[in-house]
Amino acid sequence: MKTQRIHIIQTPAIIWGAPSEKVYLYIHGQGGYKEEAEAFAGIACRHSCQVLGIDLPGHGERKTEAGSFVPWNVVPELLSVMNYIRLHWPHVSLCANSIGAWFSLLGLESRWLEECLMVSPVPDMERLILNMMAQADVSEERLKREQVIRTSFGQTLSWEYLTYTRTHPVTRWEAPTYILYGGADNLIERSAVDRFTRQFNCSLTVLEHGGHWFHTEEQLDFLYHWMETCLQNG
CATH class of the missing domain: 3.40.50.1820 (Alpha/Beta hydrolase fold, catalytic domain)
Structure with missing residues (x-):
C-alpha cells in the first residue's frame, strides 16, 4: 500500500x-x-x-x-x-x-x-471510572479530597477527569x-x-x-x- x-x-x-x-x-x-x-x-x-x-x-x-x-x-x-x-x-x-x-x-x-x-x-466513561473506584475502594469524597489517586492495578483516578465526564455527556x-x-x-x-x-x-x-x-x-x-x-x- x-x-x-x-x-x-x-x-x-x-x-x-x-x-x-x-x-x-x-x-x-x-x-x-x-x-x-x-x-x-x-x-x-x-x-x-x-x-x-x-x-x-x-x-x-x-x-x-x-x-x-x-x-x-x-x-x-x-x-x-x-x-x-x-x-x-x-x-x-x-x-x-x-x-x-x-x-x-x-x-x-x-x-x-x-x-x-x-x-x-x-x-459511558463515568460508569467505567466509578467501577474502577469501587475496585480500588476509593470513595468520591476521598477522590475529591486527594484529587489524584494511583491504583494498585495501574490506573490513575482523577477528580478532574470524573467531573469532566459528568459535564460532557454524550447526548x-x-x-x-x-x-x-x-x-x-x-x-x-x-x-x-x-x-x-x-x-x-x-x-x-x-x-x-x-x-x-x-x-x-x-x-x-x-x-x-x-x-x-x-x-x-x-
Whole structure:
C-alpha cells in the first residue's frame, strides 16, 4: 500500500492508500499508535478508501507528552484533525478503538461522518471510572479530597477527569455506527454497550468469548471479517 507521513499541526499521521475521495480516520485506544491502523487499511484500501491514522497525545511519536492523554487535550485536537480531513476528502468515515471511541464521541461532529466502526468502545466513561473506584475502594469524597489517586492495578483516578465526564455527556450521535464487543470484556459492561446501541440505533456484533482487546488469532480473524463486512455493507 502507498503510505504518506504527515503532521496535522502537532499531530503525527500516516495516510494509507491510493488517492481517493473516501477516507477513514483511525483513532487508537490507550497504549496504541498510528501504525496499528495498517491492518484496517489493508481492508479499507480494497474498497477504494484511504485510511488516516494519528498518534494521540502521549502515544506513538508523542510518548514524551506525559499527562496529556486527557479529553480536554484530545478533543480539541480531534476537531483540528477533522477540519484538515474535511478540506481534503469529501467522504469521511471513522474507525475507533476503546477510549479512542469515547474521545471521538466527544470530539467529532457525527453529521460529518458517513459510517463509523467502533471496536470495544467506551460508551459511558463515568460508569467505567466509578467501577474502577469501587475496585480500588476509593470513595468520591476521598477522590475529591486527594484529587489524584494511583491504583494498585495501574490506573490513575482523577477528580478532574470524573467531573469532566459528568459535564460532557454524550447526548447526540447521528452517524450510522457498527459496534464490535467482546462478551468477556472485563472493562466495559455489556449493559452500557446495549444502552448506547439502543439510544443511537447502532448495529451491535458480539464475540461472546472475546475480551476488551482482540489479540488472539481467532479474535483477530473475527475482527477483520467484521471490518470487511461493515465496509461491504457501507
